[in-house]
Amino acid sequence: MTNSIKEIEHNDVLLIIGSNTTEAHPNIGQKMKQAARRGAKLIVVDPRKIELVDYAYLWLPITPGTNVALINALMYVIITEGLTDKEFIETRTEGYDELWSVVKNYAPEMVQELTGVPAEKIYEAARTYATTDRAGIFYTLGITEHTSGTNNVMNLANLAMITGHVGKEYSGVNPLRGQNNVQGACDMGALPNVLPGYQSIADAEVRERFASAWNCEIDEKFGLRIPEMIDFAAGGYIKAMYIMGEDPALTDPNINHVRKALANLDFLVVQELFISETAKFADVILPGASFLEKDGTFTNTERRVQRVRQVLTPRGESKPDWQIICELATKMGYPMSYNSPAEIMDEIADLTPIYRGIRYNRLEGDGLQWPCPTIDHPGTKYLHAGQFPRGKGLLQGIEYQPPAELTDEEYPILLTTGRMLYHYGVTTRRSASLESFRPEEFAEVNPEQATALGVKTGDKVKVVSRRGELITKVRVTKRVKPGMMFMTYHYKESPVNILTNAAFDPITKTAEYKVTAVRLEPVNK
Amino acid sequence: MVNITIDGKQMTVEEGKTILEVAKANGIYIPTLCYHPKLRPIGSCRLCLVAIEGREKPVTACNTPVAEGMVVRTSTPEILEMRKGIINMILSMHPEDCLTCEKAGNCELQECAYNLGVKKGTLPLEAQELPVLKENPFIVRDYNKCIACGRCIRACKEVQCQRVLDLVGKGSEARAGATVGDQEITLEEAGCVFCGNCVQVCPVGALLEKDSLGKGRQWEAKKVRTVCTFCGVGCNLEVNVKDDHIVRVRGYENPLVNDGWLCVKGRFGNDFVESPERIKRPLIRVGEKGEGKFKEVSWEEALDYTAKRLQEVKDKYGKQSIAAFSSARCTNEENYLMQKFMRAVIGNNNIDHCART
Incomplete structure (x- = not known):
């Protein structure tokens, strides 16, 4: 998040796009509902009629x-209505003309059919967002889990x-991070192209600094990303893997392929x-301790390092x-060898400019938000x-x-996936x-699909995509539009990532x- | 700023504060039950009555703002009698089971009775036997203990914005219930999301965590502040532990992240840590891949074997043939060491995690 969670209490407009916040980030969702209660306007962009829609000024x-x-x-x-922040565009940005050369072809009337959003709602949302001083954007995986994910994020920026809605208090672009420490894992350089603190592997000076601190050579070649690791394992180039605290055989896309890759190691x-x-594919399983059984730090979605x-x-x-x-x-x-996680943090701070001021003795209170470049910052x-x-x-x-996959006659229904309030990953099971x-x-x-199929809430259906099929119970609801359906990824008994x-x-x-073309078939009860 | 006098003590205080807030900040005790610092004050329990010079009737301190020249007396003999009367009435309708009540030791009714010296309820009131509802796996509602203070109702409305609960019934049957018409409905039917924030603000034993029953009283538990793992918000937990087991989880009162509030997973879901399915010793596979058959081995054997096999792969196929998943569930320090392991020990940058999910 460019802003902090607490700032939501002062937002006048919240543009919430691709985030079922009350289920995926309940306590931020709670603050959004409180904001609506005190009169802030929520603009909710979501294919489903999620809980926040009940509190929204516009859906x-x-x-x-x-x-x-x-x-x-x-x-x-x-x-076109002259609602931009001209001074911000002038002093803080470049490329405006190039942006306009693309945007000029996207009048609301032109996209209403494609997006399913009536033009008048687009007008009202744009005016409301642009003309309010304290306007924040909040998004999650409904924006990023697309083949156009990077484009979506850049376009929100x-x-x-x-509109000048960034770089200040109460206005900004706020991704809500899904996992408890996904922010921290990125900060720590658990990524194939950067070292801790987003310092590039491509930078020889950076490599030299880490090589000298760690007494080793730092490979200058970028590493593989997870989907590439999976493909390379399936292809026989990756021969061994060390997997800590992740379950790609349930949570990665197209898990049949993932499972073949793991079996091939x-x-x-x-x-x-x-x-x-x-772990069922492992040669060795090492039992890790849970978060309640160890010391350390997590970094939350607002960059706050907490004990x-x-x-x-x-x-x-x-x-x-x-x-281990x-x-x-x-x-x-x-x-x-380290005596404690505090000692590891000392080493992190030494090597990571955005964490340089972070020490355990400074984290006893409410933590510190990076960048924290000095010991008294x-x-x-x-x-x-x-x-x-x-x-x-x-x-x-x-x-x-x-999107990469479109519905057609054979696979006419658009399946989108996500979380629900009562489960998280695999632990809550x-x-x-x-x-x-x-x-x-x-x-x-x-209900339209349910009637066509002759099923009611609690009945089972078969869901078939181009890659696999599964059987699941259904809930008949207008939360999803006709032609759409929704499933969570929590259940190994109906693993949606097949x-x-x-x-x-x-x-x-x-x-x-977020986009899979499927068809529904009845199953014998 | 305004100048006021409470119990003969003169002070200059911020305008807009209530008498109760000023008194508390200055160490002057005024008993309360329906008051909660994070909820709208409603003055319904009337325990916080105080006398103000020049006014005929006492006022409720929790929702009366201070004013210039105000002279307040918090415990005149009349007011003390009124307070005792209120506690006497509540106790007369309240089960006298403090000996076995989960809330004993952390019960605000107990505390008021203690401070006012009310030993028991003496009024001839007939208390109706009300149901104890346990229809869901999270929250137990014992309506016999409900004192109708309305804190849970306000938490549900003002904090969680769900409006599940309402004040229903009269006299000894008055309670915070979920009803349609006069019919009691389940919390789920009423739209509850089981955040349990109502449990956290309940001053008595009317709302309790189901899974905590019988596991230990408040004073027995060690309370440790840590951070929840069920999403990226980073809510602060106050985990209550006794004999190395979780007794209950409450929200830690830190104003910057969750302000003490939690969701259903953070409050009720951490028992996964104590699941019997946890892996207790290192395992080496004996069955086919994907089959899930393993034998237990020592740490020494597991680590020796792992180190040997990784080294063999590295020697045979080169350092680029190994890859690692780090974890967005693990700590910063662990993620740091995992990427260091791959870069310094294995010698490549094949390190990633579910950064984008």
Whole structure:
């Protein structure tokens, strides 16, 4: 997030796009509902009639995969009606003319059929967002999990920049991060192209600094991203894998392919709490300790580094993951030894400019938001004040590209996927209360499809995509439009990623989890 | 700023504050039950009555703002009698089961009775036996203990914005219930999302965490502040532990992230950590890949074997033949070490995690 969670209390307009916040980020969703209660206007862009729609000033029921066209149309209205922030465009950005050369072809009337959003709603949303001072954008995976994911994010940045809604308190572009420490894992350089603090592998000076600190050579070749690792394992080029705390055999797209890749490895070591779907393919499973059994830090969606404290002793003989990695490294001839996570953070701070001021003794209170460049720096509440990392913000015109997979006669229904309130990844299936409350999938289908198929809530259907099929119970509901359906990814008994498409955004390699063409078939009850 | 006097103590205080807030900040005790610092004050329990010079009737301190020249007395003999009367009436309709009540030791009714010296309810009121509802796996509602203070109703409306609960019934049957017409409905039917924030604000034992029953009283538990793992918001938890087991989870009162509030997963879902399905010892595969058959081995054996096999692959196929998934569920320190392991020990940059999901 460029802003902080607390700033939501002062937003007058919240443009919420591709985020079912009350289920996926409940406590931020709660703050959004409170904002609506005190009179702030919520503009909800979502294909489903999610809970936030009940609190919304405007609901734009977008057809999945058409975000770029819709955002272009919003900008079209803002530009043609003279609602831009001309001073911000002039002093803080470049590329405006190029942006307009693309956006000018996206009048609301031109995109209403494609996006499923009536033109008048696009006009009203654009005016409301542009003419309000404290206007924030909030998005999650409904924006990124598309082959156009990077374009969607860049286009939201365009929208924020032409209205001057970024780089200040209460206005910004706010991705809500899904996993508890996905922000931190990125910050720590658990990525194939950057070292800790987003320092590029391509930079020889950076490599030299880390090589000298770690007493090793740093390979200058960018590493593989997860989908490439999977493809290379299936192709026999990757021979061994070390997987810590992830379950790609359930959660990655097109899991039949993932499972073949894992089975093809010479050696797989998995570090986990449970025998996950992935761990079933392992040669060795190392029992990690849970977050309640160790010390450390997580970095939340607003860049706040917070202390994780040990509450319980590790169950069984499990060990904190940091200890396991140290022991394995040492056995492989690279001595790695720390007395505590605090010592590891000291090393991180030494090597990572945005974390340089972060020390455990400073985290006893409410944590620190990076960038925190010095030992007495108070942390940073909102980003991009005064200037962007590259200097001027680059406005780039972006053309709409259709999703990788479209519905047709054989696969007429558009399946989109996501989370639900009562489950998260794989851990909640092991919570007795949550599991007893929501033990199985109820795929959401529109009454039109249900009638055509002759099914009612609680009945089973077969869902078939170009890659696989599964059987699930359905809930008949108008939450989804006719021609659409929705499933979660939580249930291994009806693993939705058998169906999903492993087509990726070309830059981030994020899969198009949000658009899969399927058909429904009845099953014998 | 305004000048006021409370119990003979003169002070200059911020305008807009209530008498109760000023008194609390200055260490002057005024008992309360329906008041909660994060909810709209409604003055319904009337325990916080105070006398103001020049006014005929006492006022409720929780929702009366301070004013210039105000002279307040918090515990005149008349007011103390009124307060005792209120507690006496509540206790007369309240089960006298403090010995076994989950809330004992952390019960605000107990605290008021203690501070006012009311030993028991003496009024001849007939308390109706009301249901104890356990229809969902998260929250137990014991209506016999409900004192109709309305805190849960306000938390549901003002904080969670769900409006599930309402004040229903009269006299000893008055309670915060979920009803349609006069008919009791389940919380789920009423649109509850089981955040449990109502449980957290309940001053008595009327709303409790189902999974915590019998696991230990408040004073027995060690309370540790940590961070939730069920999404990226980073809500602060206060985990209550006894004998190395989780007793209950409450929201830690940090104003910057979750302000003490939680969702259903953060409050009720952390028992996954204590699941019997946890892997207890290192395992080496004995069955086919994907079959899930393993044998337990020692750490020494598991790590030796892993190190040997990784080294063999590296020697045979080169350093680019190994890849690693780090974890968005693990700590910063662990992610840092995982990427360091791949870069310094294996020698490549094949490190990634579900950064985009």
